[in-house]
Amino acid sequence: MSSTAAPAFTFIDLFAGIGGFHAALSALGGECVYASEIDDAAAKIYQHNWEMQPAGDIIAETDPVVKVPPHDVLAAGFPCQPFSKSGFQRGMDEARGTLFGNICSILLEHRPSMVLLENVRNIAGPRHAHEWDVIIRSLRQLGYQVSATPAVFSPHLLPPSMGGRPQVRERIFIVGTYVGEERAQEDVEPVVHNRPIDGWDPQQWDLGTILQDEDEIADRANYELTPTEQHWVKVWSEFVRRLRAAGVEKLPGFPVWVDAFIHLDDLVIHEDTPAWKANFLRKNAQFYTEHESLLNEWLADFDELNGLPSSRRKFEWQAQDAASLEDCIMHFRPSGIRAKRPTYVPALVAITQTTILGRPLRRITPREAARLQSLPDWFDFPGQPDSATYKQLGNGVNAGVVYHVARAQMARSGDRWDRILAATPESIDDVLD
Structure with a gap:
């Protein structure tokens, strides 16, 4: 200036x-x-x-x-x-x-x-x-x-x-x-x-310190998830809720792969399987075996997750003792839906990786993204789509x-x-x- x-x-x-x-x-x-x-x-x-x-x-x-x-x-x-x-x-x-x-x-x-x-x-x-x-x-x-x-x-x-x-x-x-x-x-x-x-x-960071008040967000509908994305969140929110209700204090720290849900006794790992993948397959089989009844009911209530893309049939819980998915932030990644505590976010990248708030359920806004880059609120982005702003x-x-x-x-x-x-x-x- x-x-x-x-x-x-x-x-x-x-x-x-x-x-x-x-x-x-x-x-x-x-x-x-x-x-x-x-x-x-x-x-x-x-x-x-x-x-x-x-x-x-x-x-x-x-x-x-x-x-x-x-x-x-x-x-x-x-x-x-x-x-x-x-x-x-x-x-x-x-x-x-x-x-x-x-x-x-x-x-x-x-x-x-x-x-x-x-x-x-x-x-x-x-x-x-x-x-x-x-x-x-x-x-x-x-x-x-x-x-x-x-x-x-x-x-x-x-x-x-x-x-x-x-x-x-x-x-x-x-x-x-x-x-x-x-x-x-x-x-x-x-x-x-x-x-x-x-x-x-x-770990003392609170993402809420950079969030806008909901009533000051212009065109708020632009940051809401699509019905399909909302369904993905509902599926995994219910996954977390049911495990918590069953008294599971520690959710899996490894990637949860629905397509790897198999009873441990039936698990077969081919000898050419990479070690890291074999490890995840064993952990998913063990997890499924321990909670078979609960997981089968969850899957049945959501049509076995039919129609969900492969990457949305995977879930990564990094939120420690958070009570619910609504208490987390999320990222839709190729490796699955990742949830973590709302302390700090990963590096800003393209709009497809924009941080999603569990409550209220929406993406962070361009203003919030600008705050994450230490730009003041008078700094604005007139005359361009949000996608260009996120990219910049x-x-x-x-x-x-x-x-x-x-x-x-x-x-x-x-x-x-x-x-x-x-x-x-x-x-x-x-x-x-």
């Missing part, structure tokens, strides 16, 4: 999406002087909320530096690309011609004080070990002191008082401060660690986590950042809301 005060620093926002980095860095007093985003729909939302039009995909151009102004911080949620292994230069030579290589070109040209990159966790996994090595070596060759150990963090690890959110969204942050090439070769600890902050217990939020960064990571990097980056830390609170919520 525009401001008459002199900015504490300037930043550029590459692969900007709808502006999660912008939210965090502007909350720290920064001013965005350049943004780029190739997706037109996301760029429109960015322009609407941040009052600046992102350029197209200039980062993919041969010479992107000519359009990028000087800046203090380069932020980018960049896509991971395979690098050429020709010659195994393990650094900038291998990065040339890629999107990350163009980021390096901008860093070489402008030497911003700080670089803040975000990516999915598996960029530091064994399948991408070469890419990770190239990224770290390239940044060090450019004079940026970065950790070779991945900095992984998720919003559910931050307590509410520090701007956390009830969402598991583990992401890699590659954060560096310009110190010159010689000092940059010294390794440092990751700027954040993948564990709760200040003794916070993530699922592709975005969590602004509260970026705010936390950026402050942590500023704290280790020298005197020039001290006044920013002194002037800004620990939580992004105290600035944006």
